[in-house]
Amino acid sequence: MPELPEVESVRRAIAPALEGRTLVDVEIDDPRLTRPLDPVEVAAELRGERVARVDRRGKYLIVRFESGRALLIHLRMTGSLRADALDGDPHRRALLALDDSTSVAYKDVRRFGTWLLLELDELEPYLAARLGEEPLLPAFTAKRLGESLAGRRAPLKAALLDQRTLAGLGNIYVDEALWYARLQPLREAGTLEPDELRRLHRAIRKALELGVARQGSTLSTYRLPDGSSGTMQREFKAYGRTGEPCDRCGTELSKTRIGGRSTWYCPRCQR
């Protein structure tokens, strides 16, 4: 499931292939990808655009064109960008042909992913309405985290999955961060003490930075643009480890369901 570390890993790997290149042909096969817009029209709009830079905000990839427009790509569950045409792949949903005769393909088995073409003045409002602080930037502090959780009665797990609290955490990295922070996922989000907020702030940073360093976690479909796998799954402390001993205290890890999402935690040292 592409979360911040996976999207950032894809960005770093695909940026050199796209930056400075002109889209000489664009093919979009799945109407769902550009919904509610007609994929044929979006493809036509993209043709001739030259890529200035590839950025990331939360779990969004931002392909910025020299015209000022931007293509906002969200991989959702199973989307992936590949530095390859992926000819014959039944799950290829779009194909970009570049002016250096290379191709970038978009593959998405479950078709949750989205492509949105925005004008220069639409991009920042679109993102600002949906996303909180960028957790790996200096502006994200324990104080800011406290402010975004203040007064909230939802469980910590649910509050951290909300992209407006902070941008980029998904089911995996929330469980990992809460394990590092020694905080119970059902804790009421607005009740954290200053010391707990500092622990959570450090833990979020730690989980995400390790994820980026390992180029994301490959459980089934996540791949880097060259088709290789991330290795963060080897570092999991909580996610998916039902019944395994906690690396800190040895207690068997528990699995529960919070906000409709599977949640793993240590019932002894996460309070």
Added chain:
DNA sequence: ACCTCGTCCTGGTTGC
């Protein structure tokens, strides 16, 4: 304003 839940999707796994 805040919170929870159902929906969209497909393929792999589980259970009868």
Added chain:
DNA sequence: TGCAACCAGGACGAGG
């Protein structure tokens, strides 16, 4: 063995 039911979850909209 075959097939149905279940499970995975990011974002969004409906409803409380």
